[in-house]
Amino acid sequence: MTASLGQAGGGNESMQTGLERSGLPVTELRGALYRRAGVQVGMLRLDLTHPQISGNKWFKLLPLIRRLRAGERPRVLSFGGVWSNHLHALAWLGHQFGIETLGLVRGHPDQADTAMLQDARRWGMQIRFLDRATYRQRDQAEFRRWLSASWPDWEQLPEGGSSAAAVAGCREIWQQIVDPDWQQPDYVACAMGTGGTLAGLIAGKPARTRVIGVAALNLGEAGEAMVRRLLQQAGISDPGGWALDRGLHTPGYGRLPLGLAAFVDAFEQRHAVPLDPVYTVRLLATLQRRILTGQFAPGARILLIHSGGLQGRRGLEQRLRAGASAFHGPHPV
Numbered sequence: 576m577t578a579s580l581g582q583a584g585g586g587n588e589s590m591q592t593g594l595e596r597s598g599l600p601v602t603e604l605r606g607a608l609y610r611r612a613g614v615q616v617g618m619l620r621l622d623l624t625h626p627q628i629s630g631n632k633w634f635k636l637l638p639l640i641r642r643l644r645a646g647e648r649p650r651v652l653s654f655g656g657v658w659s660n661h662l663h664a665l666a667w668l669g670h671q672f673g674i675e676t677l678g679l680v681r682g683h684p685d686q687a688d689t690a691m692l693q694d695a696r697r698w699g700m701q702i703r704f705l706d707r708a709t710y711r712q713r714d715q716a717e718f719r720r721w722l723s724a725s726w727p728d729w730e731q732l733p734e735g736g737s738s739a740a741a742v743a744g745c746r747e748i749w750q751q752i753v754d755p756d757w758q759q760p761d762y763v764a765c766a767m768g769t770g771g772t773l774a775g776l777i778a779g780k781p782a783r784t785r786v787i788g789v790a791a792l793n794l795g796e797a798g799e800a801m802v803r804r805l806l807q808q809a810g811i812s813d814p815g816g817w818a819l820d821r822g823l824h825t826p827g828y829g830r831l832p833l834g835l836a837a838f839v840d841a842f843e844q845r846h847a848v849p850l851d852p853v854y855t856v857r858l859l860a861t862l863q864r865r866i867l868t869g870q871f872a873p874g875a876r877i878l879l880i881h882s883g884g885l886q887g888r889r890g891l892e893q894r895l896r897a898g899a900s901a902f903h904g905p906h907p908v
């Protein structure tokens with residue numbers, strides 16, 4: 576079902592197998608909330624894509640993976656925070672294919688001992704820390720000049736890997752849906768960080784399907800602009816039929832309110848599907864709110880994208896446990 580890679584370092588051969596050929600399962604979520612609203616909810620399990628590159632990051636990096644399989648050996652640098660799933664995935668590719676990788680990490684070396692960065696280092700990624708003010712300038716001309724002068728001949732991937740190539744890779748998520756009942760759902764909903772995954776889903780969607788993006792950060796109107804820019808960069812004309820949901824107001828990345836921690840726990844107990852505490856938990860909480868406020872007509876088929884990110888859970892495991900036992904609210908999941 577999934578590309579099973581065996582041990583890291585086992586050579587490139589194992590990278591040839593599986594994924595594109597075999598597709599991914601859709602887990603149907605059943606519960607009183609969905610039943611009462613008369614909606615059907617399925618979850619496309621990108622989290623099962625690959626043991627190291629969990630979830631959407633595989634698809635975002637797919638064009639690069641193909642180039643590596645074809646024998647190209649670029650040196651690649653990119654950006655992210657100390658819990659970046661993207662840098663984690665890139666570091667693993669570097670290890671697997673023997674390419675040099677560099678992570679420009681937002682933050683201070685003192686907060687750097689995360690499980691994610693430990694993995695990345697172990698896989699040979701060089702890490703350079705940038706303070707927040709510098710990091711914010713990463714798209715400005717002066718910073719770019721410094722970058723190109725410091726690491727000439729390195730390929731630069733934007734934060735989160737969201738580039739035109741990532742849009743093309745994420746478009747292929749649609750081909751992973753082998754269950755014909757879920758190939759043309761009424762809605763597809765996906766969490767959003769830098770927007771590449773959402774842009775790819777929009778680019779490849781059937782005409783009848785509406786796409787809902789759930790931003791993990793309060794991006795305001797900038798969120799839509801990010802998605803439009805990515806579509807444009809990928810040479811895709813915006814088909815419409817998509818929107819961002821801004822209804823959930825929670826603290827941003829890395830902050831997990833107790834209510835959401837309890838939500839993760841309740842959801843896992845009910846459905847036996849693990850959620851990451853940044854993205855998919857917000858996706859599910861948003862879906863719940865939309866259902867409770869009657870925003871889906873009875874009969875609607877809603878496909879959620881489980882975008883993975885489960886390696887990043889390690890940083891919040893304690894908080895998850897604390898939240899689960901400290902919170903006693905209603906969780907109609």
Ligand SMILES: *Cc1c(COP(=O)(O)O)cnc(C)c1O
Nearest residue numbers: 768769770771772854882883884
């Ligand atoms: C990176 C990530 C996202 C966001 O993807 P973008 O393409 O940056 O919008 C969503 N979910 C998970 C689990 C992620 O790791």
